[in-house]
Every structure is written in structure tokens, then in C-alpha cells.
Amino acid sequence: MSLSIVILAAGQGKRMNSSLPKVLHCLAGKSLLEHVVQNALQLGPATPPLVIYGHQGEIVRKTLSHLAVTWIEQPQQLGTGHAVSQALPHLPESNRVLILYGDVPLVTSNTLEQFIQNTPADALGLITAHFPRPNGLGRIVRDKQNKIVRIVEEKEATATERAIQEINSGIYLVPARYLNQWLPQLKNTNAQQEFYLTDLVHFAIENGVSIVSQQPAEHEEVAGINDCIQLATAERFYQRRYAENLMRQGVTLYDPNRFDVRGELTTGRDVIIDVNVIIEGRVIIGNHCIVRSNTVLRNVVIADHVEIKENCVIDGAEIAEHCVIGPFARIRPTTAVGSDVQIGNFIEIKNSIIDSHTKVHHVGYIGDSELGKRVNIGAGTITCNFDGANKHKTIIGDDAFIGSNTELVAPVTIGEGATIGAGSTITRNAPAQQLTLCRAQQRSIANWQRKKKSTQEL
Numbered sequence: 001m002s003l004s005i006v007i008l009a010a011g012q013g014k015r016m017n018s019s020l021p022k023v024l025h026c027l028a029g030k031s032l033l034e035h036v037v038q039n040a041l042q043l044g045p046a047t048p049p050l051v052i053y054g055h056q057g058e059i060v061r062k063t064l065s066h067l068a069v070t071w072i073e074q075p076q077q078l079g080t081g082h083a084v085s086q087a088l089p090h091l092p093e094s095n096r097v098l099i100l101y102g103d104v105p106l107v108t109s110n111t112l113e114q115f116i117q118n119t120p121a122d123a124l125g126l127i128t129a130h131f132p133r134p135n136g137l138g139r140i141v142r143d144k145q146n147k148i149v150r151i152v153e154e155k156e157a158t159a160t161e162r163a164i165q166e167i168n169s170g171i172y173l174v175p176a177r178y179l180n181q182w183l184p185q186l187k188n189t190n191a192q193q194e195f196y197l198t199d200l201v202h203f204a205i206e207n208g209v210s211i212v213s214q215q216p217a218e219h220e221e222v223a224g225i226n227d228c229i230q231l232a233t234a235e236r237f238y239q240r241r242y243a244e245n246l247m248r249q250g251v252t253l254y255d256p257n258r259f260d261v262r263g264e265l266t267t268g269r270d271v272i273i274d275v276n277v278i279i280e281g282r283v284i285i286g287n288h289c290i291v292r293s294n295t296v297l298r299n300v301v302i303a304d305h306v307e308i309k310e311n312c313v314i315d316g317a318e319i320a321e322h323c324v325i326g327p328f329a330r331i332r333p334t335t336a337v338g339s340d341v342q343i344g345n346f347i348e349i350k351n352s353i354i355d356s357h358t359k360v361h362h363v364g365y366i367g368d369s370e371l372g373k374r375v376n377i378g379a380g381t382i383t384c385n386f387d388g389a390n391k392h393k394t395i396i397g398d399d400a401f402i403g404s405n406t407e408l409v410a411p412v413t414i415g416e417g418a419t420i421g422a423g424s425t426i427t428r429n430a431p432a433q434q435l436t437l438c439r440a441q442q443r444s445i446a447n448w449q450r451k452k453k454s455t456q457e458l
């Protein structure tokens with residue numbers, strides 16, 4: 001039986017109190033809807049997932065236009081059942097339909113795969129979970145034989161029903177032919193005057209269709225996000241789960257509660273990560289590396305035996321083996337750092353190639369530059385790469401020594417083995433192996449008197 005996937009994402013998310021549609025709010029750096037779509041795609045459905053969109057739909061579609069999905073508009077948001085009805089023309093009668101919610105982003109594709117495997121082909125399958133505090137959620141009502149008889153929304157629940165801790169996750173698996181028969185019969189005679197998808201249970205019982213339920217390993221997996229508190233709770237759950245997976249692979253996290261991945265981290269063996277490190281985009285860290293506290297790594301590839309010291313921001317860079325970076329270094333996109341390079345404090349590097357064994361230790365800016373091997377850049381050196389209109393390149397040959405507080409006005413080339421005297425403003429190429437300097441001569445004036453403060457009142 002082929003699988004169709006329907007994702008509900010048309011709601012406004014009133015409880016978020018935000019002008020951004022709820023499904024575009026971010027969890028771990030990615031929109032809620034993107035999490036759900038990516039999980040759905042991992043199931044390998046024969047046709048793209050069908051996303052029901054509505055409230056501020058154009059923004060939702062535009063923001064997520066890179067996703068391989070079919071968009072179906074629900075012009076008016078009349079409830080979860082009404083939302084699924086919009087997909088009926090796209091659901092082949094012989095398919096099974098997995099229904100997911102755009103605001104339930106933490107469920108894993110593993111859980112969904114098991115759910116699909118364990119649910120008999122002609123049954124109505126539900127994912128339920130036991131929540132210690134089920135506030136706001138639909139409750140699963142069972143009879144004495146433990147059979148599911150109803151899902152009741154909190155607004156309509158009696159006190160006894162509200163005490164039930166088993167909740168409806170909103171994730172269902174149901175043959176398309178049942179949806180075709182049942183959804184047109186939905187009524188909105190309830191507290192919210194909405195067409196509830198939860199009424200599927202009622203129709204299954206009426207038609208003798210068996211109802212099976214399954215629970216995820218951890219109930220948090222199916223937590224829905226309706227307000228900013230639930231969003232923050234979901235973020236912490238996501239981060240804990242991610243951190244635990246890394247630790248199982250052998251990564252040492254000094255405090256998994258102070259570690260955030262907003263993207264994807266791949267690590268080698270014996271990686272140590274200190275507190276308050278933020279990983280964004282795709283980051284790869286090799287073997288035997290240490291990343292010290294308060295560092296942001298965004299789209300970075302780090303080779304083996306690298307130490308990133310405290311308070312660095314490294315973005316769009318490749319760092320080869322045995323480098324020591326920081327503390328307080330900022331490396332910006334399209335920078336490649338060769339092996340055994342040392343980049344010290346208060347150094348900014350942008351769009352540059354730094355070859356092996358080179359040292360840029362204290363305070364400076366290296367932009368649009370190519371530095372050779374074993375170059376030593378003195379404290380306070382600045383490449384003046386921008387002339388007010390265009391960017392220009394600085395090229396520094398192997399073994400060059402740039403004295404402190406030098407300005408290299410690009411375009412400029414410093415030859416191999418050249419030495420630049422401290423405090424120079426270099427505007428022309430400096431030849432290899434020579435000392436080049438450009439600064440006023442030092443003079444001393446004898447008998448010179450420093451001005452004295454006047455005693456006369458103005």
C-alpha cells in the first residue's frame with residue numbers, strides 16, 4: 001500500500017502572539033514546518049508530502065519554497081478535519097495516509113516508521129502519549145477493555161476526562177478510502193465550531209474499523225507547540241536529544257545543557273566541547289579537537305588536533321590540522337586556514353587563504369588576502385582592502401615578516417622573505433628578502449618644553 005503524507009500547517013497559531021505564522025517559528029534554527037517536512041521526506045513517500053497552508057500562506061510558501069512538497073490551500077481555517085478534507089482530491093483511494101501536524105516537530109522518522117509498520121493496513125492508527133501535564137491537549141478516552149472510544153478536546157472534557165493523561169498527538173495513519181467516506185460527514189457542532197479530525201475515532205467505531213495506538217519512546221517527541229513557552233521547552237528537548245546522541249558517539253560535552261546545535265554537527269574521536277558553544281549550519285570537527293567556551297561555529301570544517309580557544313566566531317571557514325585559534329578571533333566566510341596556523345586574539349579574517357605555520361597573533365584585520373607559509377604578522381597589522389569603491393587583494397609571500405602596526409594598502413604584494421618595518425604604511429609592492437619601511441624619521445628635540453596650564457581665568 002503506497003503512502004501519502006498530509007501535513008497540516010494552515011493555522012495562525014494565535015497563542016504565539018506573533019505576526020509570524022506559527023509554523024515558521026524556529027526550533028534549533030529551522031522552522032517548525034521544515035522539521036516536519038524533512039522527517040516526512042525521510043520516509044521516502046512515492047509522492048511529495050501535501051502541505052495544507054492558509055494563514056499568511058504566501059509567506060509560508062515563499063520561505064519554504066526550497067522544500068519538495070505539494071502546496072494545498074485551505075482558504076479558511078475551519079478546523080483540523082476541514083484541513084485534511086482539502087487534500088482529498090490528491091489522495092489515491094488505495095493509499096494509506098499519514099497525517100502530521102506542522103506544530104508537532106520533534107517526532108522522529110524512526111517513530112513514524114515503526115508506527116507505519118505496526119499499524120495494520122485497514123486500521124485507524126493513532127500516536128498517543130502520556131503527558132504528566134496534558135494541559136490543552138485532546139485526551140484519549142478508553143473503555144473498561146482499554147479500547148479507544150473517543151478523543152475529547154480539553155474545552156469539551158469533563159473533570160474526569162481532563163484527569164486523563166493519555167493525549168492525542170495529532171498523528172494518524174488512515175486508509176484514504178476511509179477519509180473519502182468520513183471527512184465529508186464531519187460536523188462542527190462543538191465548543192470551537194470547528195471540523196475536528198479527532199472525529200475519525202467516532203467514524204472508525206461506527207464502521208467497525210479497528211483503532212490501534214502506539215506511543216513514542218519519550219512523550220516529549222509528540223509535544224505540540226502552541227505558545228512561546230512550549231517552543232522553548234521543545235528547543236531544550238531537541239538540544240538534549242542532540243547532545244545525548246553526540247555523547248553516545250564519544251563527544252565530551254562539559255555541560256550538555258549549555259550546548260546548542262542549530263544545524264548539523266559531525267565529529268571525529270576525542271572531541272571536547274566546553275560550555276556555551278553554538279553550532280550553526282553544517283559543522284564538521286575532526287579528531288582530537290577542543291572547542292573552548294562561548295564560541296560560535298557556523299558552516300565550518302575543522303581538521304584534526306585543532307584547538308579553538310574561548311570566545312571565537314568562525315563562519316564559513318576551513319581550518320586545517322594542528323591550528324590554534326583565539327581567544328577572541330573572528331573568522332569570516334571563504335577563509336581557508338592551513339595546518340599549524342596560529343590566529344590569536346582580536347583578529348578578524350575575511351575571504352583569505354592563510355598557508356601553513358603562519359602566525360597572526362594580536363589585534364588585526366586580514367581581508368581578501370593570501371598569506372604564504374611561515375609568515376609572521378605583527379600586532380595591529382591591517383590589510384586596507386577597500387578603497388571606498390572596490391575591494392583589492394593583499395598577497396604576502398612565504399617567510400615574510402610584517403612588523404607591528406603596519407597598514408598594507410591593497411592591491412599590494414609582499415615578496416617572499418621580505419621584512420616590513422613596524423609602523424609602515426605600505427602602498428607599493430615590497431621586494432623579496434629586503435627590509436621595506438615607510439614612516440617618518442624619529443627625531444628628538446632638545447630643550448623642548450611641554451605646555452603648562454595657564455593660571456589666568458578666561
Ligand code: UD1
Nearest residue numbers: 008009010011077078079080083102103137138168170224
Ligand atoms: C489538536 C488536536 C488535539 C491534539 C493536539 C496535538 C483537534 C481538534 N485537536 O489540537 O486533539 O491533542 O492537536 O497537538 O484536532 N490546522 C490547519 N487548519 C485548521 C486548523 C488547524 O491546518 O483549520 C493545523 C495547524 O496549523 C496545526 C495543526 O493543524 O499545525 C493543529 O491545530 P491546532 O489548532 O494547533 O490544534 P490543537 O488545539 O493543538
Ligand code: CA
Nearest residue numbers: 103224225226
Ligand atoms: Ca497544536
